[in-house]
Amino acid sequence: MINSELYPVIFKRKSIRKFVKEPLEQSVMEELKYQISKLEPLFENIKTDVAILGEGEVGGIFSIKAPHYIAIYSEEKEGHLLNAGYLLQQLDLFLSKEGVGTLWLGMGKPQETLNARNGLKYVITLVFGKANEEIHRNSASEYKRKELNEISSIDGAEKLIEAVRLAPSSTNNQPWYIEGTENKMAIYCKKLSLVKNTFFPLMKKFLPIDMGIALCHLKIAAANFDKEIDFKKENKSSNKNYEYIITAYTKQIDG
Ligand SMILES: Cc1cc2nc3c(=O)[nH]c(=O)nc-3n(C[C@H](O)[C@H](O)[C@H](O)COP(=O)(O)O)c2cc1C
Missing domain, CATH: 3.40.109.10 (NADH Oxidase)
Structure with missing residues (x-):
């Protein structure tokens, strides 16, 4: 799939x-x-x-x-x-x-x-x-999303991270942050205490769902560029603003 x-x-x-x-x-x-x-x-x-x-x-x-x-x-x-x-x-x-x-x-x-x-x-x-409105957007400029440099510090993995950037999230929170290298991306989620909105009690449930959506987009983008991703949970600490979620190991598929 x-x-x-x-x-x-x-x-x-x-x-x-x-x-x-x-x-x-x-x-x-x-x-x-x-x-x-x-x-x-x-x-x-x-x-x-x-x-x-x-x-x-x-x-x-x-x-x-x-x-x-x-x-x-x-x-x-x-x-x-x-x-x-x-x-x-x-x-x-x-x-x-x-x-x-x-x-x-x-x-x-x-x-x-x-x-x-x-x-x-x-x-x-x-x-x-069946949609009773326009079904698709015409270009990436129609997405209300953060800029790439607000969601990642990695240079050279733009094609993969762009797919995360455009992912849908609850109340359009876009809680993701990615650092490391293209071959080893550490993926973080904004801390619940920093999410301020009306649906706060439900955000505890929604944030990890948002992150799962983002990982799906990352995996699909990788497949498109003949790359394979292995997700591994490592022993990494969180920081002031972000909770560590998982690490994506990316490698080129031969042939
Ligand atoms: C986990 C999750 C829960 C959501 N719940 C609702 C909802 O209850 N009602 C709603 O109108 N939109 C909901 N949304 C849709 C988001 O508001 C929407 O994805 C976001 O604003 C980005 O817009 P886009 O999907 O058109 O790109 C939800 C999205 C996610 C990922």
């Missing part, structure tokens, strides 16, 4: 908040189910399940009306939120590539009976359906 076909989507995807009521064609839904079966986790040792839910099955006062929702469920252990972000971002990009509108919905709430599935706990929703 993580391949260079998703790379161009990074430069045009956007959140869609207006959906056509009608469900998508059966063929699109079948292809989506196939793609769900092909998802690549960040951490193999975390059990997850992805469910396609229908109209009315996800609510909450800040919910968005749409014909379909994807809910991800996970066992709760170290890294499970990073992993959930990493997994669902593959579907966000796949659906956008297919011309289907999507929205990460942190403020959604599934019906009570859908809060758990096969012993796994509900994590977050991706809304999807």
Whole structure:
């Protein structure tokens, strides 16, 4: 599922908040189910399940009306939120590539009976359906994002880090910071205490999901430039503003 076909989507995807009521064609839904079966986790040792839910099955006062929702469920252990972000971002990009509108919905709430599935706990929703607004952006200049030098001190890895820069994040927080070298990138997340916004209690959950999304973009960009990335958690300390998350070891794929 993580391949260079998703790379161009990074430069045009956007959140869609207006959906056509009608469900998508059966063929699109079948292809989506196939793609769900092909998802690549960040951490193999975390059990997850992805469910396609229908109209009315996800609510909450800040919910968005749409014909379909994807809910991800996970066992709760170290890294499970990073992993959930990493997994669902593959579907966000796949659906956008297919011309289907999507929205990460942190403020959604599934019906009570859908809060758990096969012993796994509900994590977050991706809304999807036919868009009732412009589906894509036309250029990177339409993204409201920090500049590259605000999110990284690395020289020479711009092509990879640009994909992180454009990643979606909760309330557009863009909590990521990357340092080191192109071959060994240490990836950090802004400390929760420095995130100030109305949804503060939920940010504890959203920040690691944001970081998982960013790692997914990094991996896809690497694939596009024939590079392989191995993510390894190392014994690195955090600093005043940033929490250490993981290190990305990048190498060129031969041939
Ligand atoms: C984890 C997460 C949760 C989000 N929750 C919501 C939400 O509840 N409601 C909403 O309208 N947008 C939500 N968003 C969408 C972000 O606001 C959006 O991705 C960000 O502003 C960047 O805009 P873009 O996706 O159009 O590039 C969420 C995004 C992420 C990554």
